[in-house]
Amino acid sequence: MVIDANVYWLPDEFFKGDLLEHFLACINAHPDTHAVSEESAEGVKIVIEKPRGCAGLDFFQADYQLEKQFADFEKAGVDQAILKLPGCQEWLDLDLCKIYNRAVAKVVKESAGRLIGLAAVPVDGSAESLAELEYAAGELGLKGVQVSAHYDEGYLDQPYYRPFFKKAAELDLPVYVHHTPVPLEYEAIKDYDNLRRSYGRCADQIIAVSREVYSDLFAEFPNLHLIHSMLGGGYFTYKSMLLPRDSGGGRFDTNNGAVKERLEQNIAYELSHAQPWGEDNLVLAAKILGAGNLIYGSSYPVKSSWLLGGPAMVKGLSLPDADKEAILAGNARRWYKLD
Numbered sequence: 001m002v003i004d005a006n007v008y009w010l011p012d013e014f015f016k017g018d019l020l021e022h023f024l025a026c027i028n029a030h031p032d033t034h035a036v037s038e039e040s041a042e043g044v045k046i047v048i049e050k051p052r053g054c055a056g057l058d059f060f061q062a063d064y065q066l067e068k069q070f071a072d073f074e075k076a077g078v079d080q081a082i083l084k085l086p087g088c089q090e091w092l093d094l095d096l097c098k099i100y101n102r103a104v105a106k107v108v109k110e111s112a113g114r115l116i117g118l119a120a121v122p123v124d125g126s127a128e129s130l131a132e133l134e135y136a137a138g139e140l141g142l143k144g145v146q147v148s149a150h151y152d153e154g155y156l157d158q159p160y161y162r163p164f165f166k167k168a169a170e171l172d173l174p175v176y177v178h179h180t181p182v183p184l185e186y187e188a189i190k191d192y193d194n195l196r197r198s199y200g201r202c203a204d205q206i207i208a209v210s211r212e213v214y215s216d217l218f219a220e221f222p223n224l225h226l227i228h229s230m231l232g233g234g235y236f237t238y239k240s241m242l243l244p245r246d247s248g249g250g251r252f253d254t255n256n257g258a259v260k261e262r263l264e265q266n267i268a269y270e271l272s273h274a275q276p277w278g279e280d281n282l283v284l285a286a287k288i289l290g291a292g293n294l295i296y297g298s299s300y301p302v303k304s305s306w307l308l309g310g311p312a313m314v315k316g317l318s319l320p321d322a323d324k325e326a327i328l329a330g331n332a333r334r335w336y337k338l339d
Helices: 017-028 066-076 094-110 127-138 159-170 193-214 230-237 256-265 279-293 304-315 321-335
Strands: 003-008 034-040 043-049 055-060 080-084 115-117 145-148 175-178 226-228 267-270
Touching (some): 003 321, 017 094, 055 193, 066 304, 094 115, 094 127, 193 267, 230 267, 256 267, 267 279, 304 321
Parallel strands (some): 145 175, 175 226
16 A cells, blocks of 8 residues: 655645735745746746745646546555645645635545545644644544744744644644745855755754754653654754764763654654655665654655656665555554554
């Protein structure tokens, strides 16, 4: 079985009329962020610049037609897909979140078990936002909530977010943490596209994961589970270095036992797309982060090839069959509590 745990989807209404204008206005209300829409023969395209003048995200209306997506799932051998917003949860207000939550719950219900949905709510901890989260998890049956690695208020370890995480922990709801176009500080990397777009996303995740495990977030909410995109920014390359074995006091004594436990018990790492990492890195990630903490995802429809060739690549990894089966489906079922 294959579960693609990272398939992007937007309701078609977000590309039309007043709702499109509302969507763009929400994005443009944030510092150094600019969004515009363009008409074409294939539908509407939305381009988001973060920082201004530097393209970070683009959404094509035609990409989110479910008939096309189901056809591509069939070609790729994907049995189930978890639908997520394509990185724009950072900017949505409560009204747009409500529209999205009801729309994704509707397509999930109509999919005969092929689709799974995650909720979106503002992380401001307001009574209205927390009530929507409870409604989305209960009445709508959504299986998690999606957030960004940081917001204008900072990374997720900040006290500002604690009411949101308290509610998620009470609901036993996994939290998917999506990378943003650039980390909070981006001046040194913004000038070069691949440095900004690829390294920037990874740097954002590395910082986010590290701040979460070094803070008291999981001490306060020990049953909270976060699922980070982009393999946590490639966290397997840093885990051993951040947890030195010879730290028995003195320099670099950083509560390593608790940090190691949080990395392994509270955080999972979604691939986002397998092929760019390459076989050697994926095998190393399974060894260092634990195969039970890796969740397959393709970031479809960013590149169709990542969807169509991703499952086959994971099946071909030099790992035990049980590990590959867990990465492709079992871990998603466990971390998102799909059983």
